[in-house]
Amino acid sequence: MDPVTDNKGFRISRAELDKWVASLIESATQVIAPVERRGVRAFRVLDSAQELCLADGKTQWSPKEFLFPRTESVFSYETLDGELKLSDPPPTSNDRVILGVRPCDASGLACTDAVLGPDAIYAQRRARTVIVALTCPVAEPECFCASVGGAPDGTDGSDVQLVPLADAFLVRSLTPRGEALIAAGSKKWKAATDKDWAAAKAQGERVAHDMRGTQVARDWAKSLEARFESPAWRGLSRSCVGCSICTYVCPSCTCFNVEDEGSAGCGSRCRSWDSCSYGLFTLHASGHNPRPDQASRYRQRVLHKFSYYPEAHGGKNMCVGCGRCAKHCPVGLDIHEAVHAVMSKEASHAG
C-alpha cells in the first residue's frame, strides 16, 4: 500500500462528479455505487447519478458481491433426448465501475482477488471492473483500518481515488486502468493544487488518529497461531449465536458452498456464500465435525484473518479493519478486541 507521492490529479465539484458518473452510465458502463434506500445504504447498480450517496460512513455490507456474487451458477446442465448438455454461465457483458468504495473495502477486494483471482468466472468479471475508492473524512466507532495495516486514505485495491474535501472532491488515478477511466472526463477538470493535496493528507492523518484501536503487529500471525489452545477463545465466543453476519458483511471473506439446484432434466451448479461460523461448514459425511462448537469456529475466523492468510500472502492481514462484523454482530463480538484479548490471554467482554 504505497502512499501516493506525486500530487497529480484534479479538483472537481460534486456537480462535475455527478456529470462524470452520468456520462459513464450513458456510455453503457455499469456504475455500482452506494445508494440509500428505505434506510439501508448498499452498493447497487445506478440508474442515474442522482441515486449516488457519498455521505460519511459505510454501506451496510461490502461491495464484494459484485465480484463474488452471493450466488452464481458455475455451469448449467440440460438433458435433451438422453444427451447431457453443459453450458458455461454467460460472461459479464458490461464494463463496470464500482464507485465510492471505502479504502477498507477496496483492500478487501484485493484479498478476494488473491484468493479467487485464478477462478475463470471471477477473473473475467474482475477484468472488466474498475475500482473508484472514496477516502474517509470521518472514522466511525467500529473502524480500525489503521491498526491492521490500512489507512482511511489507503490505495490498496483501488484504481482511482476520490478524496472528499469540504467543498470539492480530489480525483487521481492510481493505475493505468484508472487513468483510462478518467481520461475522457478529466479533460475539462481543473488540476488540484499542492494545497489541496496537503488538505487531503491532513484529513487522512486526522481520521487515522481519531480511529479506535491499538496496533495489530505484523508479527502476530505466528503468536496467534501458537495460542490455538488458549482458553480465551471460549470466553470470547460464548455469546456467539452462530449466525454468519460477520462473514457476510465482511469485505474479504471468500468461502462458498457448491450445490446442484434443479432436477434430473435441467438445473445448475450453484456457488453460494458460506460461512465458517456454521456447524455444517465442516461437518463430514461420517458425522464427525472437526469444529464441533462455536468457539472453534470463531477461532477459525480470527486465525484465518490474522494468521493463516497473512502467512500465505506476504504478511498482509485478511482483516481490513472496516469493523462491520463488530457493528452488526447481534451480540457485539469484536474481532479487533478478540485479537488483543487472545494475545493478552484474557477476554474482558462477553466472557
Added chain:
Amino acid sequence: MTEPSVNKAPTDAQVFESQIIAIVCNWCTYAGADSAGTTRRTYPSNVRTLRVPCSGRVNPLFIMKAFEQGADGVLVSGCHPGDCHYVQGNFFARRRFAVFRALLDFLGVDQGRLHFSWISASEGIKWAKTVEDVTAAVHQVGPIRGKPGKRKLPVLPEPAKAPRKSGSAADHEAITKHWRKLAHELLTRGAVTTVLGYAPGPLPNQMVPAFIEKADDTARLAWNDLCFSGLVTYLAGPQKVPGKVAVLIKTCDARSLVTLLAEKQVAREDLTVVGVSCDGVKSESGLALKCYACDGEAAAVCDYTVTPAGVQEGAVKSGASRATAADPRDEQIAFLEKLPSAERWAFWQDQFADCLRCHACRGVCPMCYCGSCITEQHRPQWIPTSINEKGNTAWNTVRAYHLTGRCSGCDECTRVCPPRIRLDLINRRLAREVEERFDYRAGEAVDGAPPLAVFKADDPQEFIY
C-alpha cells in the same frame, strides 16, 4: 380414459395453460378423483395429482415447493372432518392450512392460486367441479412466472410518534445497582452458577450479553435502554448455558421464556428468573416499535422483580405509569393488506432480494432452538441454498411459518437484519391470525398448548370448499 379436455396446442398466443398441483389424501380425495374418472366426468387436465396418505401429511413446505418450482396453483384436498382415516389428521391440517394461507396472502401470493377442499371417495362430481373452479380461478390470476414490469414500490406509512421515552438515566442506574446486588447475592450463596445479564460492549453505546460466574464480576453488569438482546436465547438450543442460571428478562423476553417452558425446552427448577421493570428499548426514532403497546411490567413467570426502588420477590408491579399507544405496526400491516396482492408481492420481493441469508434472524431468535434447522436439510433440500429470490423467499416464508403461534414479538430478528427486512410485520400478522382464529397468544401461559399442536372440531374452515 377420459379425453383430455384442454390439453391442446394453444391457437392463440394469449392462451395460458396453467399447471396446478393437487395434493390429495389417499383415502378420500384420491378415491373421489378416481370415481370421477370411472363415471366419465370430464374436467380440465391442468391438474397433476400428488397422492399422500393424509392431508395431515401435507407439510406447508410442499405447497411452497410447488409454487417455487413453477406451479401456477395448488389444491390441497382431504377427507371431510370426522372422516379422516387416521381420525384427526385433517383437523391438524386445517389449522396449518389456515395460517399458511394467511402467510402467503400477506406475502402477496394471490389467494386465487391456493385452494383447499374436503372431497370424499364418493364425491367424484365435487372433485370435477372443484377442479373446474380452481382452474378457472388460477386462469384468472395468470401465470406465476409473469414478467413483472418495473413498478413503483409501496412505501410503508411512518409509525406514529412514540408515546413515551425509553426510560431515564437515573432509573437505569438505580436498576443497575439493585441488579448487581441481587446477582452478587445469588452467586455468593450458590443459588446459581451463572448470571446472564448485560454489560457494556466494545463499541460506544453498546450493551452485550454477559455471562457472570464469579460474584466479583457482577460489577460489570448494567441495565439501560440499549439492552436489546433477548437473553432467553441462551436458555435452550445450541447456545444453552449449563447449570443453574439466573437470567434478566424484559417483558417481551418473558413471553419467549413462557413459550420455551410450554414447549418443555427449559427446566424451570434450574432457572432464577429476574424481571426488570422496563421502560422500553431505544431505536433510531426513539422508542422501539415493539415497546409502544407494552406496559413494561414484570411477567408472572418472574422470581424477582428489579425496579428503580429495589428488588422484590415474585412478579411485582413497578408502580410506574407508562404511557402506551396502539402498536404502530398494525397500521403498516393494514396498509399492506389493502394493496392488491401483486403490489404486496413486489414489496416483499424487494425486501427479500436484499436478504444475505446470514441467518442472524434465526441466531438471535429464542424460539429457534432446533439443533438442525430446516435450511440445513439437504436430502431432500427444502430450502435452496442459493441466495437469490427463490432461496430467500423460501427461507423467509418458512422462518415465519415455523414461528406461528410461538413468536413473542421481541423483534430481535428485525433489529439485527442487515438489510432491515420487516420481519416484525410478518411475525405480527401471523400472531394476529392465530389470536383471531384460535384465541391464542404466544407466551401467556406455561401450560398453553401450542396452537398448531392441538385442534377443535369446530375450528373455522371458511376457506375450504
